[in-house]
Amino acid sequence: MDPVVGATPKVVKSEQEWREQLGPQEYAVLRQAATEAPWTGEYTETKAVGAYDCRACGAELFRSTEKFESHCGWPSFFDARDSDAVVLREDRSLGMVRVEVLCASCLSHLGHLFEGEGYDTPTDQRYCINSIALRHVPQS
Secondary structure (H helix, E strand, O other): OOOOOOOOOOOOOOHHHHHHHOOHHHHHHHHHOOOOOOOOOOOOOOOOOEEEEEOOOOOEEEEHHHEEOOOOOOOEEOOOOOOOOEEEEEEOHHHOOEEEEEEOOOOOEEEEEEEOOOOOOOOOEEEEEOHHHEEEEEOO
């Protein structure tokens, strides 16, 4: 994983420690920026109330109140929990320019941010996040 300029993670582990903690698919997405296939993730269509934490480190990233149905095949949120929950960086892979979304606490790959797509949301943003990068915590 490329370093994130100007960001210091709160959770620091060696790649070996990440491999021991995460399953192979989790590691591929969270630490190697892979993408799970559309419509396969456990949170794509869920409407459960609560928070969505980083599967790697447990930091709260999103809440169900910001989750919306984008019909894109991955869970979508119109805003992060707060401005410090995620880090954004330019992603020029796959021959295009996108905005990668990383967990601010451990710098694990979560997905991508898209803007100006015309969704009827307060921010006109879509945080397109891999389900496997998240863990739902029901509201208590």
